[in-house]
Amino acid sequence: MTQDVTQLSISTDAGLFDAVAAGPPEGRPVLLLHGFPQTGLVWRRQIAAVAAHGYRVVAPDQRGYSPGVRPQRAADYRISLLVDDVVAISEELGWPTFDLVGHDWGGAVAWWTAHAHPGRVRTLTVVSTPHPGALATALRTDEDQRQRSRYMIDWRDTPATEERMLADDAQEIRGFFAGKVPQDSAEAYVRHLSQPGALTAALNWYRAGRPDGTIGPIDVPTLYVWSTGDTAFGPAAAQETRRWVDGPYRFETLQGVSHWVPEEAPELLSHLLLDHLRAHGAY
Template sequence: MPSTRSVRLNGLDIHLAEQGSSTDPLVVLLHGFPETSYSWRHQLDALAAAGYRVVAPDQRGYGASDRPAAIDQYSIFHLVGDVVALIRELGSEQAVVVGHDWGSIVAWNTALLRPDVVRGVVGISVPPWPRGALPPLTVTEQRFGPDFYQNYFQEPGVADAELEKDIASTLRRVYAGVPDPDPAPGFAGRFLEPTQLPAWLTEQDLAVFVDQFTASGFTGGLNYYRNLDRNWEQTAAWQDAPITPPSLYISGLDDAVRTMYPLDDAARAVVPNLRAAIDVPNCGHWTQQEQPAVVNAALLDFLREL
């Protein structure tokens, strides 16, 4: 069973779940939106049993970790800085960094900005994004319209209030992910209230997430999106820079992210040491929770090859 504690990183208390011996090779698991370290519950046991030290933090703004008030405290440099500080705090020189959804963006950028501390990098759902010629929110508005969720998230307080109005309903809708043919305004309103939870999510699991977001709210996680254009502006120096550590990409075949951000030739060019791109059948967006056995096997294969 994993143990939990908080560590002090970059002036913040960051809560984490960890399992395995402190002398084993370190693997850091980074969750996405709207999730927490609990989304890795199926990976902690499996990876620790295979001889790895596995650590899953609640990233800043989430769960039991601190939530800075200022939006600019959630830039990609802050998020990568937390990962590097965590690796150092745990007494390691390097780690394999694994991310899902927004955690993938943080993982890819940690490997880009600090390849010296990354033995290997795994992105789940979200592939590496080449830095484009235009700010990301300009691109999403052009491609998907002004109501695209990433653009909708920009106005402070708006999506926050919508998602927090009924947190249990928000998470049921988002996790089940059944599109509403007559969607209501907002983000959660795009999805139907499910008649039952998806098979991968128990009522007990949902209750954990509901309790966590009741305590934290959604603002911290939304602030990641509110830095998309700032991140683009501030990473100009890394234009066309490759992500050099050995890498792995895992994606559910039914994940809508594949249509928005495919692992196309441009994305593959960013990861010259991509070992494999694994398609997971019968799997949507919540990859490591939906198909843990497949994800665990892929992670262990990758780790052993390192």
């Protein structure tokens, strides 16, 4: 079974989200959340693989990445608002429940959404990003993770960060991918973030301040995929994550794979995701 990928515009009270979608409209719904500095394009291989099995798959460009939802204030990128966006998108799509997948910042939003709205999230899959509570523990107790996370503090400087990242034809952004992301995708991300205000909006996720709430253990069936070559998240936070999931939990470690799992190991990730979807939440 093959499915054509289509472009969507999803209207919410916050604004208009751009998205890509595939799979039969009546299929079991799966929502994919990207991270920094990417877009819904990051999931193109997973979209094709999952839609081919009859699921309805939608990958939006999140707040700040969609031009129609690009507020200027850093405070407008608080985690509670990002979670509200997920709920609003799902409601506009007519999905009372859905399977939720996230990578990088999208993974953080996915953890928070599953905690705040467990009745909506059928299953959770998070790639790279540990549970926020596990990350907080590692930042308190593990010097390696503190060093890995220093960039989050450095990127709060503005406008110096934007100027540096976009200098020399966005050499710094291109360098993030270190040959692990397909060249056409890397070029698309650079073009996207070179739009006026786009990079500032993306960096506002880091500048929004501490979460306006607390997060506890996750009750929904959860797959967490971490890779040993991830420079942002180390083993301490990854291993601590199992302490923050009370529901069925599967932890998969990908040896020698970088942070950019969806594009560096697309077939393996698609296999793990499909296996998780089949194992939980009969539809």
